[in-house]
Amino acid sequence: MQGREVWPIRYPRGDVRASDFRVVEVPVRPPRPGEVLVRNTWTSVDAALRLRLSKTAPPGYFPAFPLEEPMDGIMTVGEIVESRADGFAPGDTVWHASGWRDYAVVEAEKEALGGVGTLTKLDVGVAPAQAYLGVLGGTGLTAYAGLFHAAGLRDGDVVWVSAAAGAVGSLAAQMAKIRGHRVIGSAGSDEKVRHLREELGLDAAFNYKCGALPDLLREAAPDGIDVYFDNVGGDHLEAALGALRTSGRVAICGMISQYAAQEPPHGPGNLMLAVTKGLTIRGFRGSGHTHLLPEMSRQVGAWVREGRLSCRETIVEGLTQAPVALAGLLRGDNTGKTLVRIDGVPHGESAAG
Ligand SMILES: NC(=O)c1ccc[n+]([C@@H]2O[C@H](COP(=O)([O-])OP(=O)(O)OC[C@H]3O[C@@H](n4cnc5c(N)ncnc54)[C@H](OP(=O)(O)O)[C@@H]3O)[C@@H](O)[C@H]2O)c1
Incomplete structure (x- = not known):
């Protein structure tokens, strides 16, 4: 039996292009x-994949994707078609980390x-x-761990979430709202700002492309903020440092504004405010908090069942379109979680062939 895989063939310089893949x-x-054969049905598209589309990934992070090879370490769900592993049977739906392909052993x-990403x-x-690739998976875990552990949310905190219309950001913003906080979201279009206010029910939202960030933030939070959930870095982080009140906290989830940078970006020019205001700045990774998965699944699962979390998806059809989906996400085309629906069974009769 034959399957299809998406391979990177060159590391993008600047923007990601479909022609980089x-x-x-390949034979399956x-x-x-001890192994199972899975027919993948959905695969994840994540901002942080950009960090691995480079000769070397940042130290401490998942390794770079080698060129001319399948991309290992991308969350995927699918159905088992053949199992030689205890506890797994044909027909089981599973998640694993062998994404961007239609079959995986x-x-x-x-x-x-x-x-x-373990099976x-x-x-x-x-x-x-x-x-399970979004709200009930690594995306939900990242939002949950960042907000409740890295940021150490306290009663009464005013929270700013950047890239708030995206996968992680929209969940973090809504979780803070559910816990009773005043929440400000920012995003890159007026339509996304409307989504943040009207569908996600945030207290204030602004389009970061429509003015100077410190001014936009001051307008949304005249008395300052206590927590900044950072998905963007750069000018957003600098604006947050300016707006944070004494003993404020920053949970650094990611810095998407810098992922395609050709030169090392400059740090925030006002970092000294961390000293003067007694700020805590903590980077974190969802994958460093797998012990929270059961708690997160219980709590977030209940919020989903109660209809308290809106989980918008941007669905791109067809495995071959995964690179297009990634380029779109990095440009800001998506709202909520970006997913690729993997189309049909490819070539060959039975999966086990
Ligand atoms: N720490 C962890 O474990 C972990 C796990 C998952 C993700 N992350 C991080 O979380 C962040 C969001 O990732 P995601 O996968 O959920 O993606 P996402 O938010 O669904 O999509 C990324 C969004 O970032 C915004 N963006 C792109 N370039 C920007 C720029 N220069 N300035 C401001 N906004 C920009 C775009 O929205 P606009 O239209 O609003 O610009 C885009 O929709 C990323 O930084 C990612 O690395 C961290």
Whole structure:
């Protein structure tokens, strides 16, 4: 049986282009003892993939994607078609980390993405399979861990979330709202700002492209902020340092504004405010908080069932379009979680062939 995989063929300089990838037909081998064969149905598209599309990834992060090879370490869900691993059977829906391909042979016990991507059976009675790539998966975990652990949210905190219409940001902003905080969101279009105010119910929202960030932030939070959930870095982080009140906290989730930088970006010019205001600035990774997965699934699962979390998805059709979906996300075309629906069974009769 043949399957398809998306391989990077050159590292993008600046913006990601579809031509930086190619789709390759490969033989799919049957699983060996301890392995399962999965037909992937949905695969994740994440901002941070950009960090790995480079000769070297930032120290401490997941490794760079080698050129001319399948991209290992991308969250995916699918259905098992053949199992030689205890505890897994054909028909089970699972998540694993062998994404951007339509079939994957996965070793059941092998840790992936710091544990968050290790082969796991999913309860699709609770939510559709693709929700486990978003709100009930690593995306939800990142928002939850960042807000409640890295930022150490306290009663009464005023919270600013940047890239608030995106996958992680929209969840973090809504979770803070559910916990009773005043929440400000920022995004890159008026339509997204309307979404933040009207659909996500944030207290204030602004389009960061429509003025100077410190002014926009002052207008949205005249008395300052206590927590900044940073998805953007750069000028956003600098504006936050200016607006944070004494003992404020920054949870650095990511710095998307710098991922395509050709030169090392300058740090915020006002970092001294961390000293004068006694700020705590903490970077974190969802994959460093896998111990929170059961708690997050329980709590966030309940919010989803109660209809308290809006989980918009930007769905791109077809495995071959995964690079286009990534380029779109990095440009800001998406609202909510970006997903690729992997189309159909490719070539060959039975999955086990
Ligand atoms: N720490 C972790 O474990 C972890 C895990 C997952 C993701 N992350 C980080 O979380 C952030 C969001 O990732 P995601 O996968 O959820 O993506 P996402 O927010 O769904 O999409 C990225 C969004 O970033 C915005 N953006 C792009 N360039 C920008 C710029 N120069 N300035 C301001 N905004 C910009 C775009 O929205 P606009 O239209 O609003 O510009 C775009 O929609 C990223 O920094 C990512 O690296 C961290």
